[in-house]
Amino acid sequence: MSTAETLPNPDVAAASALSGGRIALRGRWTVDQGNAVEAAAAGLRRDAASGALIVDLTGVARLDTLGAWVLERTRAEIEAAGGRLAYAGASPEHRILLKEVRLPTAEPGPAPRGRLAGFLHDLGVRVVGAGQDLLAGLAFFGEVVTACLRVAARPGTFRGTAFVNQLDQVAFRGVPIIVLISFLVGGIVAQQGIFQLQRFGAQSFVVNLIGLLILRELGVLLTSIMVAGRSGSAFTAEIGSMRMREEVDALRVMGLDPIEILIVPRILALVVGLPILAFLASLAALAGGGLTAALYGGMTTEAFLARLQVAVSFHHVAVGLIKAPFMALIIGIIATIEGFAVEGSAESLGRHVTASVVKSIFMVIVLDGLFAIFFAAIDF
Known part of the structure; x- marks a missing residue:
């Protein structure tokens, strides 16, 4: 068995052969001894050609990190060539450092799948993930309901100031943009309706179109989508930032329930604020439709209002308002779940904010479809 060169300086990294296939390392295996470390490691690779090695680190x-990395790299190269290298006499600190810098071993990849099999596999993974998200959402909803019951049993613990602040953020500060967008959408729907219906000489029925569509479906749906993008993303970002700064853990350490402190005021503000916004959005959309009917259809305001009273009734308004609290609850649950799922990086925060908005909008549309089927079934 060959022997690596022995250097007289005891501080310089070196390796010397012992009996029984053992190699004794000595000196400082640190970054300032980089050349000596590499030379000694080359000696280990040469000695490993004759069989298994036991490296004594006494x-x-x-x-340091460089010396440990070179040792682990040498061990990986020796084992890749069919040899074997084991450590002996390592102190606890050395074992920890060697473990931390250990090179990952390549694992065999999955067997290649056909296009159809790959599609079915991805579909199955997504279905399972959706099922897990649904179960997590139900479990979190149960925690929120339990927290609300605790707050109801002890009204003194309700954070009224936080509720009013969230209601201001969700409802009051959201009125201008929601009213503006609803006004424009109502005008666009009326304009397109007039252009299509005038072919049949029925442009006056545009009032029925925009009245039923806005009050039953479009008003609350547009409002919910805008609230999901505006307030839902804000909830996720706020709670996610608190998670990153460990403020949520600090609340638990102080004996406070984060659900009661952070979630209940936000969800209650959504449940109260979204029906108000949906009602204002519907009025704005009807105003936009009425203005468009006057400009493009030559319909007077009196005729528009008279036709609207005949076309719609209170139960059409009630249909839209009944949906609003449920949509608010869905948005709040998804937004807060994604906020609590944020980990300690900005990338994780961005990913969960995006997931919050996408999932909320998707679930709002699904819920609106379910309500439409339900109200059609009961003829309401």
Whole structure:
């Protein structure tokens, strides 16, 4: 068995052969001894050609990340060539450092799948993930309901100031943009309706179109989508930032329930604020439709209002308002779940904010479809 060169300086990294296939390391295996470390590691690779090696680390005066990495790289190269290298006499600190810098072993990849099999596999993974998200949402909803019951049993613990602040953020500050967008959408729907219906000489029925569509479906749906993008994303970002700064853990350490402190005021503000916004959005959309009917259809305001009274009734308004609290609850649950799922990086925060908006909008549309089927079934 060949022997690596022995250097007289005890501080310089070196390796010397012992009996029984053992190699003794000595000196400082640190970054300032980089050339000596590489030379000694080359000696280990040469000695490994004759069989298994046991590397004795008792004489190593100091080992840093570079020295440990070179040792682990040498061990991986020896094992890749069919040899074997084991450590002996390592201190606890050396064992920890060697473990931390250990090179990952390549694992065999999955067997290649056909296009159809790959599609079915991806579909199955997504279905299972959706099922897990649904179960997590139900469990979280149960925690929120339990927290609300605790707050109801002890009204003194309700954070009224936080509720009013969230209601201001969700409802009051959201009125201008929601009213503006609803006004424009109502005008666009009326304009397109007039252009299509005038072919049949029935442009006056545009009032029925925009009245039923806005009051039953479009008003609350547009409002919910805008609230999901505006307030839902804000909830996720706020709670996610608190998670990153460990403020949620601090609340638990102080004996406070984060659900009661952070979630209940936000969800209650959504449940109260979204019906108000939906009602204002419907009025704005009807106003936009009425203005468009006057400009493009030559319909007077009196005729528009008279036709609207005949076309719609209170139960059409009630249909839209009944949906609003449920949509608010869905948005709040998804937004807060995604906020609590944020980990300690900005990338994780961005990913969960995006997931919050996408999932909320998707579930709002699904819920609106379910309500439409239900109200059609009961003829309401």
